[in-house]
Amino acid sequence: MEYFALKNPNGSILRFVQSYNESNAVKRESMVLDWFDHQSPVIGKAKKQQVFKKYDSxxxxxxxxxxxIFLELGWMTYIVKPLLSERFDVLVKNRLLKDDSGVIKLTELGEFLFxxxxxxxxxxxxTFKANFWKKNNVKITDNNEIGSGAFIGKNIIVTCKHVLDELNKEKLIIEDESKKRYTxxxxxxxxxxxVDxxxxxxxxxxxxxxxEIETSVKLIESVVIFGYPPIPLATEAFLIANLGEVSSEVDNYLDGTDCIILSVITRPGNSGGPVINENGKLIGVMVQNRQHKMLITGENIDNVDFNKGLGYATALKAKYINEF
Structure with a gap:
């Protein structure tokens, strides 16, 4: 693999971070020197060892x-410094790197992807993120009604209250994309x-x-919404992914909750499903749109698909997940 900073800045950063975090001293030196070789193959071995000893600690x-370090390796750093600085920020935002008590390390996700x-x-x-994170979703059903959920911990699923309240608890099935079931x-x-x-x-x-939960939201950022709305004539409920954008941040004047308005149409079954942002982080959970009940009355009010009519969907902000 090429870890030359100008050709593969992400790989160069990850390889460097992995190298200096190696616990075995001999292997650590070898890995860092190898990284030096990728950055400046024309610099001699003796010079690289000298640079390593100078900055080892x-x-x-x-x-x-x-x-x-790059100056020592013969670089004009006005080229590489801003590039690596920008890519470092991207890697942190995408959860591949973390600050561990002042030492930058690869996360578990970063190690896996590297x-x-x-x-x-x-x-x-x-698109890659959508296919990567689709494994994280679960359908919650009693073989009659259905809702969605997602793992926020190794044995913790977040979903909506009304999803569980509408299901027969005696027949409850929770199943992930690999068909594994959970009790x-x-x-x-x-x-x-x-707060639903x-x-x-x-x-x-x-x-x-x-x-990973992200509490900040940016207007017009692209998002992926996952869920299990029933598909007519399909043999079972399949995971559906929708691409949308954050249209607004609003408060629900009926209950005071903070919501995200999304430029996508969802269906019954999407409730409880995750909304992930461009960095693959959870920013919201899909909920029922209840604001319309103050505007329209009638016997069949609860059967009207207002999300479809208005052309948007509503999600609770992920900040509420951290409150309990």
């Missing part, structure tokens, strides 16, 4: 330190009755990555 992803050589696709493509150990409801969220604690553990 300081090694970290600090952009000013990187600048000094080993699979999929880090560039992950950081550049929302309910405990259910925790948000303490505010107006619950956490389901499962006996079995999920064996993939779980969503």
């Amino acid at each position: 300081q090694l970290n992803f600090d952009i000013n330190l990187i600048d000094k 080993q699979q050589n999929e880090y560039n696709q992950y950081t550049k493509s929302l 309910v150990k405990n259910i925790l409801r948000h303490p505010d009755d107006n 969220l619950v956490k389901i604690f499962t006996v079995e553990y999920f064996d993939f990555f779980t969503y």
